[in-house]
Amino acid sequence: MNRPFANWDNRDCERIQGLLSDYTDGTLSARQTWEVERHLADCRACAAQAQQMKALVGALRSVERRSTPDDFMLKLHAQLDALGPVPQAQRSLLARWRDEWLALRNVLSLRRVSLVGAGLAAVGLLLFFVVGRPTSTSSSNTTNGTNTAAHLQQALERHVATAAGDPLDDPTAERLAAPLSLDSEGNGSE
């Protein structure tokens, strides 16, 4: 039913007009949507505003998309080349530690080892070397504890050997070679 001269209070129109933006986006509650649609069915002025809002949002969402000029990438890379690599000093100590830990974790293939787990593994290694190696040196030693320690030892040795040839700076190699006494900066001490 369309009653253009329905007796809507101005306050009703004001309230409904305040909801038209959200109504256009479809973000009103079901109840509010029903209230708006009931009002719009009877109020020509508000219905016109609702249609205009819909047309406006449609026009905004289909404005011409602009693109960068053709030489944009060339100019950008010229700027980046002039900067050189991001200086390490600009990176926070925490960021460097985090990146070094991620690199170490990947090398050791212990992707799921948390920092706590790594610490426990380090303690385990220490005990292994302090308590003494197992008497059997053959590869047939199948106990779980010695296999794990041997695996870690081999991984460490591989890492130290390969890190020397890595083009990226890998200060973790020095720490791994030292006994397990690290200061707050992560530097090992004898």
Place this chain on the structure above:
Amino acid sequence: MTAVGSVMHADTALVQRAKANDRAAFNEIVLRYKDKVYNYVYRMVRNATDAEDLTQETFVRAYLSLHSFQSRASLNTWLFRIATNLCIDHCRRAKRTQGLVTSLSPDNEEEEEGLQRDIPDATFDPQRLLLNKELGEKLEKALQELPEKLRMVVLLYDVEGLSYEEIAAIAGCPLGTVKSRLFNARAVLRRKLEPYLNIAV
């Protein structure tokens, strides 16, 4: 995985590589986002040359501060935040340089709404309005005339499709403020473009 989640996952991998000084990865990030950023910046600063410079600067700053980017955040939001800050600084410098007084004081939220500062278009001739193309041209002009903070929200929400939450993070304001500014921006635009919108409907 949703489409948005898929994009974020792909972005995360690129960012990790870019952080390790992989220039090709950073290049890919730029290729993915440069046009979106430019499209937004162009309408914020209303000048093609400045828009190009500011878009370049956005990615230079991103390059220099990649180490501080948290992978859990959205790369899209982060880049738009850098771009927005550059645009705001640019607009403030322009105002100081040119002594513009048409833009409303950014500290006065009520005046910023612009509801009482609309200037009627004296050249309007309703008999010539038959094409949506003309609506597009009038819309661009009306967008340029919006106060900066209202323009930002309507560009990010309606043109770039960001969410309220993302815009709040970019603008550094509460969600309610974003919604309020969007409402006011649309109200101003609707009033200015009313005759054209009726024909468009």
